[in-house]
Each structure stands twice: as C-alpha cells, then as structure tokens.
Amino acid sequence: MKRGIIHLYKIDILFLDREFEHDVYELIKAFYPEAEIHTLYDEAEAGEYDLRFRVEREDETYKISYDRRENVTAGFTERKGVASADVIGEDKLTVKDPHALRKENKDALKYALYQLLVKLTGRTLPWGNLTGIRPAKLAMGMIESGMKNTEAAREMREKYLVSPEKTALAVTIANREREILKDIDYENGYSLYIGIPFCPSICLYCSFSSYPLKVWEKRTDEYVEALCKEIRETAFLMQGRKLDTIYIGGGTPTTLLPHQLRKLLDTLGEAFGYEGLAEFTIEAGRPDSITREKLQAIREYPVTRISVNPQTMNQETLDLIGRRHTVEQTREAFYLARELGYDNINMDLIVGLPGEDISMVERTLEQIQELAPDSMTVHSLAVKRAARLNIFKEKYQEMSFENNQEIMDLTMKTAYEMGMGPYYLYRQKNMKGNFENVGYAKVDKAGIYNILIMEEKQPIIALGAGGSSKLVFDHGKRIERVENVKDVSNYISRIDEMIQRKRTAVDKWL
Ligand code: SF4
Structure with a gap:
C-alpha cells in the first residue's frame, strides 16, 4: 500500500x-x-x-x-x-x-x-514548504550572504518548516559544494554537456530524450557527424572562455560504437582542448551497452569519471522496468572498468521502484557495497507525465511504489559505510514520498558538473538532440535557456539552425 x-x-x-x-x-x-x-x-x-x-x-x-x-x-x-x-x-x-x-x-x-x-x-512534508528543486542552493545562498551554518539552519527550519534531518542535509551539502567549487571561475568559465540520445531499450520510468538504438542504428554515424559540427562551431563561439567540465550523458553514450566514440572524443579534444579541465565525465550508464572495446577507446582520452548504473540489483525489478540487462552484466561492467584502470566510478540507484520494499533496497545496497564504487547517486522515483510507467498506470495499479524515510536513511548509512558523504542534492516534481535525489562521493570523487548544474553559477552549453543550454546572467540572478530540438532526425537535418540559435544566445550573453 x-x-x-x-x-x-x-x-x-x-x-x-x-x-x-x-x-x-x-x-x-x-x-x-x-x-x-x-x-x-x-x-x-x-x-x-x-x-x-x-x-x-x-x-x-x-x-x-x-x-x-x-x-x-x-x-x-x-x-x-x-x-x-x-x-x-x-x-x-x-x-x-x-x-x-x-x-x-x-x-x-x-x-x-x-x-x-x-x-x-x-x-507534514520533509522539505516543509519548499517547492523548488534546489534546496541546497537556498542554503548556499544564505551562507554566501554571510550567515553562519546555525543561522541558515534555523531559517530553514523556522521560515521554510524543513525537517531537522533535511535541514542538516542541505546545510552539509551547501558547505561541501562551496569547498569543491572554490577554484571554479564562475565569471569566465563554463561547462559542456553532450547528449547521446540512444539507449539499448527504453526504461519504463524514463522521461529523458532517449530513443531505442535499434530504431536509429543506421543513422548514428550521421548523428555523430552533426554533433561534431555543433562541437566545432561551439568551440569557436566560446573562444577565450575557460572550459571547466565536460559531461557526456544521454541517453546512453556507450551505445555508440568504438570508432564513433573516438571520432567524438577526437573532435572534442581538437576543438576545445583537454588541458585544464577540472572534470570529464562519460556516463557509460546501461551495463548492456558497455564492452571492453568501448571502455578501452574511452581510456585513450583524459576522461576522469564514468558511471555504471545498476538502478537496482534485483533482477525481477530490472525485468519489470524494461532495462533488459542482468544484475550480472552490471557486475561484469563494473569489474571490467576497474580492470581497465577507471578509478572514479559512479553508480546510480533508484528507490521507490515498483514492487521494491526496504528489504529489496537493502539487497541492492549490500551488492553495491561489495562492488565499492567511488560515488553513488540515489534517486527517488519520479514519474513524469510522459513516462511509460504513467501511460501504463493501470497495469501497475496493484503494485506498491514504496519510499520512506527509513529507506532514505538506509541509503545514507550505506554511503557513509562506503566512506562517502553527501555532496549534491536536488528534488523533482512527482517524486515518490516527496523526498530528494542525493549524490554521495568519497572525499575527492564528487561530480563537479553535478554541482554546477544545480547551483546555476556558470553557463552550461548543451550540445546534441534535446540539449538545453543555460546561460547565466547577473551573477546567477537570471537564467536564459536555449534549446535544441529533441527529435534526432530534426536535429540532424536542422543542425545549422541549432548552431545559429546558440550563436544568437551566446552573443547576447557575451
Ligand atoms: S537508461 Fe536512462 S536515458 Fe536510457 S531509457 Fe533508461 S532511464 Fe532513459
């Protein structure tokens, strides 16, 4: 129930x-x-x-x-x-x-x-009367304005009626974010997001811009070609600015073949240069897309962080949510990445999945602990309107979608046992139980891009189908977005228009 x-x-x-x-x-x-x-x-x-x-x-x-x-x-x-x-x-x-x-x-x-x-x-609600998705940003703003931690905490509890546990979480994270971001130049720097909108199959809860690889397999070369064009033109637009972090996400970037990955990473390196990056992440994501050849190809470039995302280590749930990979594949992909020398691996989990109670979450966490990743991101299931889980609502009516404080506490306890602390936090609409997504990481393994996108302190330029760039004006007071079309076919055929949109927006920002 x-x-x-x-x-x-x-x-x-x-x-x-x-x-x-x-x-x-x-x-x-x-x-x-x-x-x-x-x-x-x-x-x-x-x-x-x-x-x-x-x-x-x-x-x-x-x-x-x-x-x-x-x-x-x-x-x-x-x-x-x-x-x-x-x-x-x-x-x-x-x-x-x-x-x-x-x-x-x-x-x-x-x-x-x-x-x-x-x-x-x-x-009552754990986050009190806060409805925004960035509670740590609120705490960060208070601390930056000169408030002590105790004063910020009191304001969160008394003015926004946030529970003592969530207040402690937000203030802890705000402080860690400040420490991690202290060397980032907000005024002159920016980050890059690159989207690869293909996945081996579409998960039932997915609301990202993602399409089944099978449908687009024959056009992935064309997609990479268009993306490389956008990369070269964007590098030209951003000349003179400092690129701090790159994040390749999606979709699943490792749905690309090794030669496509090399082409993408060569183009990025030639256009932007890899010197001085604070972080370079590739979300390998779905274990069923990861192969030795692909991970080897990525290792040829200065990628500092990857993600291998199990979401759950319960096979019955994976089958139910349409991920079409096995728990064993997750383990194999993780050990393969370790064998090839990846020393900063994140794993994403989701709590509140259909049919999963606390004992199943516990089972997942035990197995994650055994693998010992460097960071772990815990998402509370959020079902957006477009997700297939919502479309097939009737079918899942009888299932429990359970998330509660006990489950959230258990994930936090496990993170601490693995030597990780919380470093970023965000909320989404329609989250089960009104909780939050929390990123935990070992002391030097926090995902800097994740913090930057939450704190909105510097521009994020997004490339690829569905990319939504954020330009920051007035020292973070105002954000303007510029969107690429979501549809892959449109993105390919209208690439010059996408580049022009970006040029107009960046010119205004500069
Ligand atoms: S792996 Fe991620 S992006 Fe791909 S279908 Fe599943 S939820 Fe969507």
Missing part, C-alpha cells in the same frame, strides 16, 4: 489573485500527489470537487480558504478553513529590491498555506 498518500480526489484551485499561482499549485500538489487538480480563474467555472481552494488578495492580506466536501454515505459533510498572510509593502523592506519584496511575500504566503495544509491532511 502507498503510505502517506492521499487518494483520488478532485481538487479545484480558484485563483482570484494569480501572483503566486505556480507556488500555491505546487505546494498543494505536494500534499495531494495523486489528486486531479484543476485551476480556475472565475467563480462561475466551478464544477464537481472534493476539495476547493480559493486564493485571493484583500487589500493588505493574501487569503486562502478551503471548502472540503465529504461524501459520508450519501449525505455531504462540508468543512471549511482559512489561512491568511499579510502583504508586505515596500515600506517594510530595508532594501528596495522588487525581487526581494516578491520573495518575502511569496514566503509569507507559502508559510500560511503550509500550516493550513498540515491541519487539513494531518501530515
């Missing part, structure tokens, strides 16, 4: 004031992950509902009221409640900054709404 989840419910949110629509919606959704939520803007639109929120502003007050209808054996019982937050005016702020003013008002409204939802549901 799904613990702590409130079942199907029709919820209406009537926004008579839309200033914080997104935040209000996300916080309500976090309490009612399985509910059908409709947003309305006009009283007259109201239909059938079990629970209805009304968000309005009356002069100097934001007001959120609810009206809950319960069908208690045919007759309706109605319950109502209200929460309010004072609107903070400009006169109450010491710094006259419109962003700061908006944030103060948003925080006040979310604080009030959270209390209302706790009363309504009888539950």
Whole structure:
C-alpha cells in the first residue's frame, strides 16, 4: 500500500489573485500527489470537487480558504478553513529590491498555506514548504550572504518548516559544494554537456530524450557527424572562455560504437582542448551497452569519471522496468572498468521502484557495497507525465511504489559505510514520498558538473538532440535557456539552425 498518500480526489484551485499561482499549485500538489487538480480563474467555472481552494488578495492580506466536501454515505459533510498572510509593502523592506519584496511575500504566503495544509491532511512534508528543486542552493545562498551554518539552519527550519534531518542535509551539502567549487571561475568559465540520445531499450520510468538504438542504428554515424559540427562551431563561439567540465550523458553514450566514440572524443579534444579541465565525465550508464572495446577507446582520452548504473540489483525489478540487462552484466561492467584502470566510478540507484520494499533496497545496497564504487547517486522515483510507467498506470495499479524515510536513511548509512558523504542534492516534481535525489562521493570523487548544474553559477552549453543550454546572467540572478530540438532526425537535418540559435544566445550573453 502507498503510505502517506492521499487518494483520488478532485481538487479545484480558484485563483482570484494569480501572483503566486505556480507556488500555491505546487505546494498543494505536494500534499495531494495523486489528486486531479484543476485551476480556475472565475467563480462561475466551478464544477464537481472534493476539495476547493480559493486564493485571493484583500487589500493588505493574501487569503486562502478551503471548502472540503465529504461524501459520508450519501449525505455531504462540508468543512471549511482559512489561512491568511499579510502583504508586505515596500515600506517594510530595508532594501528596495522588487525581487526581494516578491520573495518575502511569496514566503509569507507559502508559510500560511503550509500550516493550513498540515491541519487539513494531518501530515507534514520533509522539505516543509519548499517547492523548488534546489534546496541546497537556498542554503548556499544564505551562507554566501554571510550567515553562519546555525543561522541558515534555523531559517530553514523556522521560515521554510524543513525537517531537522533535511535541514542538516542541505546545510552539509551547501558547505561541501562551496569547498569543491572554490577554484571554479564562475565569471569566465563554463561547462559542456553532450547528449547521446540512444539507449539499448527504453526504461519504463524514463522521461529523458532517449530513443531505442535499434530504431536509429543506421543513422548514428550521421548523428555523430552533426554533433561534431555543433562541437566545432561551439568551440569557436566560446573562444577565450575557460572550459571547466565536460559531461557526456544521454541517453546512453556507450551505445555508440568504438570508432564513433573516438571520432567524438577526437573532435572534442581538437576543438576545445583537454588541458585544464577540472572534470570529464562519460556516463557509460546501461551495463548492456558497455564492452571492453568501448571502455578501452574511452581510456585513450583524459576522461576522469564514468558511471555504471545498476538502478537496482534485483533482477525481477530490472525485468519489470524494461532495462533488459542482468544484475550480472552490471557486475561484469563494473569489474571490467576497474580492470581497465577507471578509478572514479559512479553508480546510480533508484528507490521507490515498483514492487521494491526496504528489504529489496537493502539487497541492492549490500551488492553495491561489495562492488565499492567511488560515488553513488540515489534517486527517488519520479514519474513524469510522459513516462511509460504513467501511460501504463493501470497495469501497475496493484503494485506498491514504496519510499520512506527509513529507506532514505538506509541509503545514507550505506554511503557513509562506503566512506562517502553527501555532496549534491536536488528534488523533482512527482517524486515518490516527496523526498530528494542525493549524490554521495568519497572525499575527492564528487561530480563537479553535478554541482554546477544545480547551483546555476556558470553557463552550461548543451550540445546534441534535446540539449538545453543555460546561460547565466547577473551573477546567477537570471537564467536564459536555449534549446535544441529533441527529435534526432530534426536535429540532424536542422543542425545549422541549432548552431545559429546558440550563436544568437551566446552573443547576447557575451
Ligand atoms: S537508461 Fe536512462 S536515458 Fe536510457 S531509457 Fe533508461 S532511464 Fe532513459
């Protein structure tokens, strides 16, 4: 049974004031992950509902009221409640900054709404009223603004109502990130992401830009060709800037053949140069894509970190989620990488997979401990709308999708036993149990790119189908994205347009 989840419910949110629509919606959704939520803007639109929120502003007050209808054996019982937050005016702020003013008002409204939802549901959330995906960034911001760790922790607990455990996690990670990033030049530096959008099969929970290799096998050379063109042109655009990290992900980069990998890595080296890189990661990812020849090819280049991702070491789950590889293949790929001299190997795990209870997670962790990777990233299952797991929802209705604090604690305990500490953290929408993804690493094996993408302090230029570049303006205050098309065929045929999009965005940024 799904613990702590409130079942199907029709919820209406009537926004008579839309200033914080997104935040209000996300916080309500976090309490009612399985509910059908409709947003309305006009009283007259109201239909059938079990629970209805009304968000309005009356002069100097934001007001959120609810009206809950319960069908208690045919007759309706109605319950109502209200929460309010004072609107903070400009006169109450010491710094006259419109962003700061908006944030103060948003925080006040979310604080009030959270209390209302706790009363309504009888539950609290581990991350309190935070709905963003980067809680460590919040802690980092506070510490960078001069707050002591204790002060940042108090603010997270009291203002954002984050649990003591999650507060400790966020503050610990913020400090470790600061230490790891201390030599990175945010102003002049940037990172590169390269996407290879093919996978041996598509996992049931996948929501990335990824396509079955079988379908595209005949066009992978063309894809690499287009990608190399984008690499050369991007290197030209970024001349004079310092490339700090490269991350080749996907999809599964090791679906490429050894000659394709060499072509890609040769082009990258010629275009950007490999000197002075702080990190170079290739996500080998799926064990069923890894061969000795491919790992040998990669070893010819200064790649510092790879990933071999089991997700789970339970064969029945792997079969169920469509990964089409065996537990044994994971072990073999890992030992092969060690034999070839890879000394920084990450392993990704997912908790909350269908049918997996704590004893199955324990079994996975024992086997990971035996392999002894250098870092481990623990994801809480998040099923986005597009994932096939959602499309085939009916089929999995009877299965448990369990994630709880006990499981999260167990993963952390195992990481510590392997000599790793937490170094990065992010949350996603629709995560089971409202938890988080945490990266653990041995002291000198943290993934720098992972931190950079979370902290949004320097530009990430993304190449390949589905690549989404992030350009950072005003010392991290504003981010602009520039997207490549997702479809492989379009990417190949429209490569010049993708390059032009990037050129326009980079010119603006420079
Ligand atoms: S390996 Fe990753 S990118 Fe590929 S299908 Fe599975 S989840 Fe998606």
